[in-house]
Amino acid sequence: GAILPRPIVVCLDLARMKQMDSSRSSSLMKFLEDTGVSPSEEETRRRERIILELHKIVMDWAKMVAFNQGGKPWITSGTVLTFGSYDLGAYGPESDIDAVCVGPCIASLQHHFFVVLRQMLEARPEVSDLHSIESARVPLMRFKFNGVSVDFPYAQLPVINAAELQAIHANDPRLLEKVDEASWRCLSGVRVNRQIMQLVPNMKKFQLLLRCLKLWARKRGIHCHLVGFFAGIHLAVLGAYVCRRHPNATANTLLCRFFEIFSHWPWPLPVSLHEQTPLWSPDGCSLMPIVMPCYPPEFCASNVTKSTFNKIKEELWRGLSLTKDTSSVDIDWSWIFAPFPYGAKYKHFLRIVLSAPTTEELRDWVGWVKSRFRSLILKLESLNIGCDPNPSEQVDHTIGEPNAVFLWGLIMYSNTQICTTSLKEDFMRSVTNNIYGKEKCAHSDIELSVVGMPQVPKSMSDHPAYLQKLPNLPPRMLGYPPMRQGCNAVG
Ligand SMILES: Nc1ncnc2c1ncn2[C@@H]1O[C@H](COP(=O)(O)OP(=O)(O)OP(=O)(O)O)[C@@H](O)[C@H]1O
Ligand SMILES: [Mg+2]
Known part of the structure; x- marks a missing residue:
């Protein structure tokens, strides 16, 4: 047939690609809907009511603290600020609500938050499974409110009227200079979220x-x-x-670009949303540094090691190989999101x-x-020995x-023998070092063993048929050498 002039071919190609892109985006949205990752209207309302209730409790609490100290309750206030995936509007049914309790200068962390407010929460019929995690980097209370998990850290502001001030000055560096380190850390969660929301061009996408x-x-x-x-x-x-x-990209293009950009990312170059990068990097941030958009800039805390870095890279390559073929209209999203x-x-x-011995002790111990x-x-x-620490319990x-019980996949690079007795001894040294509430965990135990496939639960050993269709990735992309046959693992 006649050869079309070049510009027309380009136009037709572009139109076809646009149509494919939009049809892939629609099927992606349909897939997400069927998977149930987006909360229902009812679920959204439920969470809004929880935040409202928590806000009322914190207001009452601040007034009570002032009253008990002989102050005037009406000039004191506290509030609740949300952050995390709830605040970003990207939470799923299993996500928690991350909410900072913001209190006035007269309400202390040790007594007013962990004792007085805890008692007020415990008295509420909606609250269950409440426990305090006082030793964490960001000390917090964790509980369920009407069945939804809530992470509730505390930020003590250097003012009496905390609710009013935070609305105006939550980003004020002079105010933040005066708060203690733990309060500063949880407020930075709020600030980072606000920055992200300002920096993205289209929040819905x-x-x-x-x-x-x-x-x-x-x-x-x-994801752990x-x-x-x-x-x-x-x-x-x-x-x-x-x-x-x-x-201006569609949902399909954004996901494809995600795999494209980060499978080729020249780590350890930090990923940053603005020009600045932090001056120092804490332990664990050197392999895959990701910068939080706040001032001064900080790295997101990370525990990435060689093994987990390799697995992440392998998964990014897999995502790329499954999405890069832009010539096919349909894409089976269940492959990309396969367990x-x-x-x-x-x-x-x-x-x-x-x-x-008890479920409460187990929760603390775990x-x-x-x-x-x-x-x-x-x-x-x-x-x-490389390992793939499956996060599920x-x-x-x-x-x-x-x-x-946790089951971590092992990758033996040589004929290594694992002596679980010495591995346990070594690990116990790290577990018992600086242990908080030693007596609480006195009757708790750890057992380590190396097991093969038969002892792995069925949910982990199933091999769905569609995995056979996966394209073979070159070993370079897998990030580590293929596993040696016949390695010895001693339990
Ligand atoms: N590794 C980290 N480094 C810095 N801040 C963190 C880190 N982990 C959590 N945070 C802070 O705590 C907030 C909530 O963390 P969380 O683990 O609940 O994540 P999330 O985004 O809310 O996801 P999910 O939907 O699983 O709850 C984050 O938005 C962040 O501000
Ligand atoms: Mg969360």
């Missing part, structure tokens, strides 16, 4: 992308800050970066069993040990005591 990223990271086993994967804030910054680079097939990927697993997991991953790496019903 950003929320959609962030929902995709959170779902993808959860399904692929790379404590074991060295992404925290929500990392994904929010990476998502915002893509949105800023492509302000990670641990059972098919690894031959050996490190089985970590945490147990305690929280504490998880905050030490990074040292176990580093220890394995020092033995030349199982329960072994054959054990009498309340327990939580």
